[in-house]
Amino acid sequence: MANNITRRDLFKASGTTALGLGVASLFSACGSGSGSDSAISGKTLKVGLMGPYSGDVAQYGLAVRNGAKLYVKQFNKKGGTKSGKKIDLVVQDEKGDATEAVNVYQKMVEDNVVGIVGDVTSTPSIAVAQASVSDNIPLVTASATAADFIKYGKNAFRACYTDPYQGKLMADFAAQQGYKTVCTIFNSGGDYEKGVNDAFVKEAKKKGLTVATQESYSQGDVDFKAQLANIIAKKPDAVLSPNYYQDDGKIVTQARELGYTGVFLGADGWANIVGGDEDYASGKDLEGCFYDTSFVSANDDKHVQQFIKDYKAEYKSDPTNFCALGYDAAMILLTAIDKVEKDGDAKDYEDYKQKVIDAIAKGKVEGVTGTIKYDGTGDPVKSTLIIGFKDGKEYIETTL
Template sequence: MANAFCRRDFVKLSGISAVGLGAASILSACGGSGSSSSDTIKVGLMGPYSGDVAQYGLAVRKGAELYVKQLNADGGLDGKKIELDTQDEKGDATEAVNVYNKMVEGGVVGIIGDVTSTPSIAVAQVAAGDNMPLVSAAATAADFVSFGPNAFRACITDPYQGKLMSDFAASQGFKTVATIYNSGGDYEKGVNDAFVARCKEIGLSVATEQGYQSGDVDFKGQLTSIIAVKPDAVLSPNYYQEDGQIVTQARQLGYAGAFLGADGWSNIVGGDQEYASAEDLEGCFYDCSFVIENESEDVQKFVKAFQDEYGEAPTNFCALGYDAAMVLLGGIKTALSKGVDLSSDDGRQAIVDGIAQGSVDGVTGTIKYDGSGDPVKPTLVITFEGGSQKVFDEVGA
């Protein structure tokens, strides 16, 4: 029999809602069906596997699936195999909530996801009322972890990246900077705004901020305005396809200074397509959690396993997917040790506590949490030199 005061009531009273999505979760509706069997544990894996941002979702999925495959081959958790419920949310916030509801109804005890920031925030709003454990590989928007203590991420945040790259710019002796960013993107705007705010704090001059719209391919107008103020460096905190076009067009216009970027630059080189030439990228910098050029033994072991499995080199998003799975399943392992029913309120809380109080040695570094869903972990600064990229520095943790 359902409790008279259910989680839907909690969501209403606490003010947590997925505005405009018109959906409450299955658990929030005081019901829910399906559960992990006696010899399996069902875990959700959601992301955009089709649509404009599918490359990120597919990369995260490959990393997460590899970790689960390895874990199952090693006996699973307490002899239970992990069963993945993998679903495509197409990069859409409303569809992401629908996928979340399906997963909850199907009996998942935690979810690896979502991937991009806007759908991830929509899911986090609904999942907070259920206290459903969420671990995102790549949702960098600050708000993702703000709705409840059940949401965690394996990646660094937009504000952190903006601050890091402004401090880095100052450390390189740059005095004047400019920015060019997708003004309609949560990720891009988040990094840009944090960068500009930090520059003001440390006395680094921001000569101009140039915005553009999603879908734009000609950036020469914005770049001409930037070049006119003669900045030492330009922040371009976008996704790699646009960053590559921006750098290329800037070089064509005669700009020879450094470009700075965030983790959206990952895969700008080394994939099926080169988005900017090695010559144009020379001396540019971006931050991220992982590159295959990192000589760490753990990184190289992961690179080999990934290549053996998929016949291709992993990207930053693959590594973050692997680590996100490790974080969630580490929390589940802790909860199992307490003997709780994972599908119950106590079980979900035990998983959340296990993540919050635990630590994992991931591919992207040791990951732990210190009072929030944001990870305490190291961050790499990557540069381009002699036609390839390399680790320039490691910052923090």
């Protein structure tokens, strides 16, 4: 990932604010998506792949695209579906914009896709999810964490965790570690940060932990010493910093400069805080800190290591969490399509889409971000890695 874009841009708005203006205009052009039975009768099946491939959040869309394209390439190379059909990817750039995302979605509906990997960021993903309900198009997002994404219809699934899930998880981990007093510092203008923070605080209190203070800052701030001084005065056992790695790196570094030697906790926004293109905090300062994520190259699981090897061979670079989630999102969708092709009992295009949705909901895949299945909603049931830092390197502390 490039270093001049913050991941905070990735997960803006849960949808109600971002989509509050012009909802009717966004969806007025949406058709019934009746499609054509010819979409499932040829030698290929069209699958959509959409995301921001230009604009401010392009690096995340491109990472997801790389992962998804790698899986599709491997799938086709192995012969495609059990019926012998290959996947024809319809790739479209929505530029990180909700209105453009709906336009892209409509083009894919007109192309009679049998499913879509996308979208990537939360606001466009929610717009697409709303538009897709009447068409019953199977959607699998790699990375949209906003809870609202799956609430509109049963056709939408995600490969990633939600913000509230991560907050609860890290509070449970804090309790397991025996911490008694915790504090938090978070970007009050970010839905991702606030969502993780609020869930952490709620669960921490349930677990009997004392939340001594919640310090907030504004988007774009670079000096956190005033907030950190207030935190240090509370003498916490641990501090939750559920932000993105550029901010978290500054926060940890400044806290060490002020003399705080305790534990920092984070969510998946910490990925790439060290060991990527740039170390946002030193390995020494990160010693003893923890965050949750679904993918890390330190994982010696055979699926992970094979994926890393394949990704490097294809793109000549190391994969990130977004690449891995894109790979798994494509795996989820194509595994379901393969089952429908194997069963061979879809009556028509509309029935085919519903069977793909049902296959996702009832299926299970061994992804590079863990074993993924669903239990009544579009949120995945999957294990979570807790990553620690030791001697300047990341390691897996535990799996929850």
